[in-house]
Amino acid sequence: MxxxxxxxxxxxxxxxxxxxxxxxxxxxxxxxxxxxxxxxGEISAGLFGHGDIPDAVLGAAIxxxxxxxxxxxxxxxxxxxxxxxxxxxVTALLVTWVTVxxxxxxxxxxxxxxxxxxxxxxxxxxxxxxxxxxxxxTLQLLELA
Amino acid sequence: MSKxxxxxxxxxxxxxxxxxxxxxxFLLSPEATADAFAFFRRVMRQVFPVLGIVFLLLFIxxxxxxxxxxxxxxxxxxxxxxxxxxxxxxxxSMGPIYAWYTALAELQQKGMRTAFVATFLYSRAVKIPLxxxxxxxFGLSYTIVLCLYxxxxxxxxxxxxxxxxxxxx
Numbered sequence: 158m159x160x161x162x163x164x165x166x167x168x169x170x171x172x173x174x175x176x177x178x179x180x181x182x183x184x185x186x187x188x189x190x191x192x193x194x195x196x197x198g199e200i201s202a203g204l205f206g207h208g209d210i211p212d213a214v215l216g217a218a219i220x221x222x223x224x225x226x227x228x229x230x231x232x233x234x235x236x237x238x239x240x241x242x243x244x245x246x247v248t249a250l251l252v253t254w255v256t257v258x259x260x261x262x263x264x265x266x267x268x269x270x271x272x273x274x275x276x277x278x279x280x281x282x283x284x285x286x287x288x289x290x291x292x293x294x295t296l297q298l299l300e301l302a
Numbered sequence: 303m304s305k306x307x308x309x310x311x312x313x314x315x316x317x318x319x320x321x322x323x324x325x326x327x328f329l330l331s332p333e334a335t336a337d338a339f340a341f342f343r344r345v346m347r348q349v350f351p352v353l354g355i356v357f358l359l360l361f362i363x364x365x366x367x368x369x370x371x372x373x374x375x376x377x378x379x380x381x382x383x384x385x386x387x388x389x390x391x392x393x394x395s396m397g398p399i400y401a402w403y404t405a406l407a408e409l410q411q412k413g414m415r416t417a418f419v420a421t422f423l424y425s426r427a428v429k430i431p432l433x434x435x436x437x438x439x440f441g442l443s444y445t446i447v448l449c450l451y452x453x454x455x456x457x458x459x460x461x462x463x464x465x466x467x468x469x470x471x
Contacts, residue, residue, distance in 0.1 A: 167365035174364075174396075175357055180313035184320040186349070190342035191320075191327060195334055227429050235439030236345070248448065255427040256459075268403040269410065269419065276466045277420050280459055284424075288451045295447050 178228055185229040189236035205242050209293075213286045216246035220253030221282060222260075230254035244296075249289035256281040349435070359431030364396060376414050376422070388418040389456055392425030402426075416467060421460030427452045 205212050220230065234247045257278050258265065265274035328335040376387055395402060406419050428449050429436075436445045 163365065167361055170364045171357065171361040174360060177313055180317040182349075182353070183346070184313070184317040186345055187317075187324065187339075187342050188320045190345060191324060191335070191338040194338035194341055195327070195331070228432055228435065231432060231435050231439055232349070238439070244444075251448075252427055252452070255429070256424050264403060268407040270467075272467045273416060273419070273463065277423065277459070277463045280420075280462050280466075281424060284455045284459055288448070288455055291451055292444070292448045295451075296444060299443070299447075 181229050182232065185232045186236075189233050192236075192240075205246050209243075209245050209290060210286070212243055212246035213249040213289045216242075216249035216289065217253045217257070217282055217285045220250035220285070221257040221278075223250075223254055227255050245289045245293045248292050249285050252285035252288055253282060256285060349438070353435075355434040359434075360396070362431075376409060376418055384415065384418050385421065385457055385460070388421040388460070389425045389453055392422040392456065393428045393453070394430060395422070395426055396431075415464065417460035417464035419460075420463035421456045424456035424459040425453060427456075 205215060207215075223230070223233075230251055234251045237250075238244065238247050259278075262274055262278060265278075324335060324339070327338070376384060376391065402423075406414070406422065410416070410419060433445060433449075436448075440448075
């Protein structure tokens, strides 16, 4: 009886989560499709493409400011990658999307302490850039990229 | 509940804005907008089956893991087990970050190490239910390498954060 209730509760929660993220997925896909179709050159040549570290910093900055379900970051990053943006920038964006939260910062400061929130986000930002560089260099070293 | 309802409405609001953008774009450039919509349909067709796997993994995680389960394994004297537990808990944690801030703040007051809190928050970047989608977009090798770095650096993040604010533990 209790197991049935647990199953039902989990299923309800999952369906609710899914219904909540579905418009985000569809919206994100539609938005990126429009941007990639209308401005493919501008994205890759204009904003990015100024070297590994500047690209990583820019990608990390965009991911830090952006808020939303992580699924949206995968979709956006995947489409940016198809649009010609480099893997280092995309990786930095992907990592900071989940690990750095400018939008959530006030809540984090309130709940976990100001110093903790500020230092953690700053360290996370720097680490995201290191991870982006390391990931791509590792793949290149293994000849997998 | 109300927060969840708001975030749900936020998603539909976002979709509405995007549709409005398509409308405006159609007025300015009908051909390019039609191309964008065709591009979207093609991507959606490819992504749709992966969403089924995502749904299944979300269901399993919702069934097996709750903030109270995580709470049991992240005590102050946990040592190496605490590091492992905070990484594992972060990787498998679900739901909005706000819910976890509350749980982590409660744990912090009961003596949870600052390092474990930071490690937990960083390792949340590895999303098990979303891995199929990541593999679909970026490939298996990339996903494995990135996830390994994320796990290793979640510990580094915890260590550094605690070193900078030792007296808050």
